[in-house]
Amino acid sequence: MTTIVKPVNARRSISIPWGHIFLWILATLGAVVAVYRLFYGLGAATNLSDGRPWGLWISFDVVTGVALAAGGFTIGFIVKILHLKRFYPILRPTILTAFLGYVIAASSVVLDIGLPWRIWHPLVYQNFHSPMLEVALCVMTYTTVLALEVSDPFFEGMGWKSAKRVVEVFMIPLMVLGVVLSTMHQSSLGTLFVLASKRVFGLWKTGYLPLLFFISAVAVGLAMTILEANFAASAYDMDAEQDLLGDLGLYAAWVLLTYLVIKISTLVGSGGVRDLWSGGINNVLYFVEVIGGIILPMILLFIPSIRKSRKALFRTAWIVVLGVVLNRLDVSFFGFAGTPYIPTWMEWAINISMISAAILFYDFFVRHFPIFNNEH
Amino acid sequence: MGNKTLDRREFLKIAGASVGGLLLTAGGAAAAESSKTGDGIKSVPNGYAMLYDATKCVGCRACQTACREANHTPPELDVTGNYDEPMDLSGDTWTLIKLYKDPSESSFVKKQCMHCIDPACVTACPLGALHITPEGAVAYHQDICFGCRYCMVACPFEVPRYQWRSVTPYIQKCDFCVSNGRLEHGETPACVVACPTGALKFGTRPELLSEAHERIKKETNTYVDHIFGEHEAGGTHALYLSAVPFEKLGFPKLNDTPYPAKITIPLDIGVPGIIVGMTTFATGTYFVTGRKEERTKKEETHDNDS
Ligand code: SF4
Ligand code: SF4
Numbered sequence: 001m002t003t004i005v006k007p008v009n010a011r012r013s014i015s016i017p018w019g020h021i022f023l024w025i026l027a028t029l030g031a032v033v034a035v036y037r038l039f040y041g042l043g044a045a046t047n048l049s050d051g052r053p054w055g056l057w058i059s060f061d062v063v064t065g066v067a068l069a070a071g072g073f074t075i076g077f078i079v080k081i082l083h084l085k086r087f088y089p090i091l092r093p094t095i096l097t098a099f100l101g102y103v104i105a106a107s108s109v110v111l112d113i114g115l116p117w118r119i120w121h122p123l124v125y126q127n128f129h130s131p132m133l134e135v136a137l138c139v140m141t142y143t144t145v146l147a148l149e150v151s152d153p154f155f156e157g158m159g160w161k162s163a164k165r166v167v168e169v170f171m172i173p174l175m176v177l178g179v180v181l182s183t184m185h186q187s188s189l190g191t192l193f194v195l196a197s198k199r200v201f202g203l204w205k206t207g208y209l210p211l212l213f214f215i216s217a218v219a220v221g222l223a224m225t226i227l228e229a230n231f232a233a234s235a236y237d238m239d240a241e242q243d244l245l246g247d248l249g250l251y252a253a254w255v256l257l258t259y260l261v262i263k264i265s266t267l268v269g270s271g272g273v274r275d276l277w278s279g280g281i282n283n284v285l286y287f288v289e290v291i292g293g294i295i296l297p298m299i300l301l302f303i304p305s306i307r308k309s310r311k312a313l314f315r316t317a318w319i320v321v322l323g324v325v326l327n328r329l330d331v332s333f334f335g336f337a338g339t340p341y342i343p344t345w346m347e348w349a350i351n352i353s354m355i356s357a358a359i360l361f362y363d364f365f366v367r368h369f370p371i372f373n374n375e376h
Numbered sequence: 377m378g379n380k381t382l383d384r385r386e387f388l389k390i391a392g393a394s395v396g397g398l399l400l401t402a403g404g405a406a407a408a409e410s411s412k413t414g415d416g417i418k419s420v421p422n423g424y425a426m427l428y429d430a431t432k433c434v435g436c437r438a439c440q441t442a443c444r445e446a447n448h449t450p451p452e453l454d455v456t457g458n459y460d461e462p463m464d465l466s467g468d469t470w471t472l473i474k475l476y477k478d479p480s481e482s483s484f485v486k487k488q489c490m491h492c493i494d495p496a497c498v499t500a501c502p503l504g505a506l507h508i509t510p511e512g513a514v515a516y517h518q519d520i521c522f523g524c525r526y527c528m529v530a531c532p533f534e535v536p537r538y539q540w541r542s543v544t545p546y547i548q549k550c551d552f553c554v555s556n557g558r559l560e561h562g563e564t565p566a567c568v569v570a571c572p573t574g575a576l577k578f579g580t581r582p583e584l585l586s587e588a589h590e591r592i593k594k595e596t597n598t599y600v601d602h603i604f605g606e607h608e609a610g611g612t613h614a615l616y617l618s619a620v621p622f623e624k625l626g627f628p629k630l631n632d633t634p635y636p637a638k639i640t641i642p643l644d645i646g647v648p649g650i651i652v653g654m655t656t657f658a659t660g661t662y663f664v665t666g667r668k669e670e671r672t673k674k675e676e677t678h679d680n681d682s
Contacts, residue, residue: 041541042545050466053528053529114524114539115523118521121522125503125504126503133503176658176662180655188642188643188647191639191646194638196526196529198628
């Protein structure tokens with residue numbers, strides 16, 4: 001059986017302690033800032049205001065981060081539900097990163113809401129008309145699902161056979177549940193900005209945002225999987241299996257084509273076309289997003305020689321990711337009406353620290369548990 | 377305050393469904409069920425309303441001060457520290473008289489929550505902290521809110537404000553004097569009582585609408601032929617008459633569709649559709665591709681690792 005990442009020397013730890021130390025410093029700094037935020041409030045730690053109620057944490061960690069973590073359900077669907085077993089080797093690393101992505105999103109929400117100790121309220125007080133409730137419940141449930149999925153290699157590594165057997169029994173239902181929940185909240189993140197459409201700039205203002213968010217989440221999920229396989233391959237001294245990644249690239253190309261067609265037709269349908277030439281930064285961003293972030297990588301991914309080259313595919317996957325990141329930020333940050341806002345250093349610190357902590361955890365987990373060298 | 381309480385039975389149903397996973401469809405059914413009944417969400421189109429006639433307002437700000445007293449909001453001092461002079465609505469200021477002035481015309485305007493018939497904020501609130509009272513006012517349960525601020529983002533009039541400087545911040549906005557008990561006791565809101573010129577009037581929405589139409593008809597030269605709030609975003613319980621075009625007074629140009637109506641398809645049809653459709657699709661695909669794999673496995677024995 002072919003594998004995407006072949007363990008060449010997986011046990012050899014990466015010999016860059018300086019990187020580790022640096023990450024630890026960043027992570028600790030963020031933890032200190034988080035404590036400050038809890039004791040002094042949002043006004044002290046952030047530049048948010050009545051004219052700008054949502055900022056970096058929501059736009060970047062939640063709206064963008066959740067999209068980037070879409071690899072987890074995409075690859076779960078491919079491996080476990082479509083039975084494309086040859087992709088199995090990237091299942092575990094991708095699910096691990098997805099899990100960490102959701103933990104980052106959830107932690108950001110805890111710090112972002114005004115009363116963090118009430119984070120459990122959506123379990124008890126519910127307005128089923130609110131897309132926010134759906135996002136909250138889905139993210140809570142899905143993070144649990146991902147934790148259970150990650151517990152499989154964990155139990156395996158610990159040698160807890162009976163626990164692993166229990167989790168294995170539920171693996172398929174968990175994957176199905178993951179797909180359902182992801183479809184729900186990836187699209188509901190778009191619904192959030194339909195109800196709040198007054199603030200969304202004309203070029204992104206459409207009732208089809210939920211659909212667009214979902215499709216682009218699939219595209220970015222595929223691209224993230226390609227990236228992760230490459231990162232893992234270089235960081236842990238392994239080989240990436242180009243054929244399989246190339247196939248993922250081809251899937252991504254088709255998804256991007258679908259995305260493009262729907263995106264353009266909704267722009268025409270919603271009358272947003274008249275905003276195309278209205279001048280200003282939003283127009284530039286829109287063109288960069290559509291031409292640079294969708295059309296360009298789509299064409300590249302349809303070219304076989306690009307998919308065959310490790311470097312070219314890797315770079316193209318990056319373009320896809322950046323395109324979707326730009327889209328999420330366009331909707332929720334750049335094109336989002338409100339008083340001018342520049343995040344404080346503390347907002348950035350929390351952001352960067354959580355990513356650092358996630359990398360440290362990933363590194364630890366990968367080296368102690370069977371993420372790459374599994375027996376399948 | 378309203379009586380939107382949690383329905384524990386419903387919660388257990390949903391929680392069970394979410395955790396159990398396999399019961400997802402039941403969760404969808406429960407969600408659909410609750411969307412039909414959902415109290416605190418149902419609009420009260422003929423509830424109490426307030427009519428503000430900008431042509432009668434002299435800018436004395438008595439309403440502003442009365443609001444402070446009734447709701448115990450602290451004054452917001454200007455730079456000199458001598459005057460209570462907020463620049464905009466805020467966590468401490470629920471209503472505010474602003475002045476519009478250009479070379480040819482000028483007008484005062486009262487800023488406050490519009491008490492939409494179909495409020496975006498109420499639909500937005502994931503917890504039901506914002507709710508519609510039986511009187512038609514849009515009020516707030518501070519014990520429920522966890523501070524996601526989606527209401528602030530969703531409100532087309534940008535009304536809800538936050539206590540940014542507090543460590544235990546809450547959403548703040550006009551609630552038609554529901555939380556201070558006036559409305560319940562049959563009293564009109566404090567600002568209306570304080571108004572010396574009759575620029576503010578309280579009554580039922582149909583009453584006030586017909587009165588507003590009457591005033592426009594009688595004094596066609598005075599008024600702009602438009603009652604702001606009659607149709608905007610599905611209609612509001614704060615109604616405005618003015619001699620100056622409403623855009624100049626800072627009112628947004630909105631069409632008649634209520635904002636919550638924009639998400640009924642993705643939410644009420646899309647979500648149950650996804651739950652049922654995706655579960656079926658994923659499970660079905662699993663079995664179909666699984667069987668195909670079995671077949672190929674039988675046909676060719678393939679070795680396990682490369
Ligand atoms: S004006 Fe805004 S805060 Fe007031 S009821 Fe309407 S949506 Fe809610
Ligand atoms: S901030 Fe509070 S009232 Fe506003 S939507 Fe969030 S939970 Fe509801």
